[in-house]
Amino acid sequence: MNFDNLNKMIYYIEKNLNNEIDYNELSKITNTNIFILERIFMFLTNMTIIEYIKKRRLSKAFEELKNTNLKIIDIAFKYQYNSASSFNRAFKKQFNITPTECRKGLGKYKIIPIINFEYVKNDYNFDYEINKLNPISLYCYHITAKEHSDLLYKIRQLYKRVKINGYYKKFNAAGMYGIFFKSNELYHYYLGSPEYYQNLEKYIIDKNEYVVFNLLSRDQKDIVNLEEKITKQWLPSTNYNIKNSLKIELYNNDGCYIYLPIK
Numbered sequence: 001m002n003f004d005n006l007n008k009m010i011y012y013i014e015k016n017l018n019n020e021i022d023y024n025e026l027s028k029i030t031n032t033n034i035f036i037l038e039r040i041f042m043f044l045t046n047m048t049i050i051e052y053i054k055k056r057r058l059s060k061a062f063e064e065l066k067n068t069n070l071k072i073i074d075i076a077f078k079y080q081y082n083s084a085s086s087f088n089r090a091f092k093k094q095f096n097i098t099p100t101e102c103r104k105g106l107g108k109y110k111i112i113p114i115i116n117f118e119y120v121k122n123d124y125n126f127d128y129e130i131n132k133l134n135p136i137s138l139y140c141y142h143i144t145a146k147e148h149s150d151l152l153y154k155i156r157q158l159y160k161r162v163k164i165n166g167y168y169k170k171f172n173a174a175g176m177y178g179i180f181f182k183s184n185e186l187y188h189y190y191l192g193s194p195e196y197y198q199n200l201e202k203y204i205i206d207k208n209e210y211v212v213f214n215l216l217s218r219d220q221k222d223i224v225n226l227e228e229k230i231t232k233q234w235l236p237s238t239n240y241n242i243k244n245s246l247k248i249e250l251y252n253n254d255g256c257y258i259y260l261p262i263k
Contacts, residue, residue: 003117005030006041010115013049014236017057018078023049045115055112056237058094061087062110063238065102066130072099113233126234129212133259136205138177140192141167151187158191170195178249179203205248208261211240216255223249223256230260 009029013021026049027034041049057079064075076087076099091099097107109128143158145151162168168176174193181188190203215226227247235242241263248259 005032006044006117010117013053014056014114017053017060018080020080021053044117052115054090055094056114058091059110059112059237061091061099062095062102065099066105066109067239072103075099111234111237113229113237116233118232126230126237127214128234130209130262131212131259132209133205133207135207136194138179138190138192138194138203138205139197139200140177140179140190140203142201142203143189144186146186148187151189155189155191158189162191167197172251176251177205178251179205179246180249181244181246183245206261208243210248210259211262213258213260214255215258218251218256223258226258230258 009026012025012029016022023034027037030037032040038049041047041052045052047055061075061079064070064078065072070078072087073084076084079087081087081090088098091097091102094112095102095107095110101107109130111126111128113126141158141162143151143154145154159168162171171177171191171193174195176193177190179188179190190201192200192203213226213230215222217223243261243263246261250257250259
């Protein structure tokens with residue numbers, strides 16, 4: 001099966017979540033008999049096409065309950081539920097809270113991301129929060145590079161240096177931040193903490209609204225993997241837009257939080 005065709009089918013489903021899905025159209029898009037398509041989809045995703053559509057509809061409903069003032073019954077009808085009771089049952093089964101509890105702010109933000117068949121074997125649900133941060137002053141080492149690959153090399157060297165000179169332990173004790181962004185054709189990286197150090201450069205995190213992902217790992221490979229999934233799966237699955245290239249990592253004992261500024 002051509003993964004490009006499967007991804008085109010997913011795109012069609014996404015554009016029609018608030019309409020009736022034409023299964024004949026799915027067959028045409030993939031050039032596959034619908035019964036064979038169902039078997040392939042089940043094999044690759046461990047769920048049926050119907051189950052996937054229901055999860056994506058509930059995911060969009062979850063987002064609208066959190067971020068709009070639309071009536072719950074209107075959201076239910078929009079995503080093809082013919083009664084409030086059937087919507088409530090399906091929503092609670094998926095998210096362990098009722099639509100009313102979701103509207104009141106209970107529970108973390110959750111989405112079932114759009115399937116991308118390039119990453120289907122590693123798909124998982126995203127848990128995240130939306131937080132407003134006030135300005136935070138950090139005292140940091142600052143490195144720059146013209147090429148991203150050069151910056152990554154310099155970051156590795158920087159971590160070696162701060163482990164040797166003792167700042168790594170100091171940063172960890174106060175709350176260690178890694179700040180990345182691109183500006184004026186240069187890649188920038190700041191490593192530091194809120195604790196004042198006279199010999200380090202000051203960096204201020206601007207006041208803004210951020211989407212926050214909690215990763216139970218500090219391994220750079222895991223961080224990069226999550227960031228790639230955020231770009232290719234989470235962002236297309238939501239109505240949020242990332243404001244700029246800024247990425248904030250706040251490390252704790254068990255892992256790190258990734259902050260991305262949103263519009």
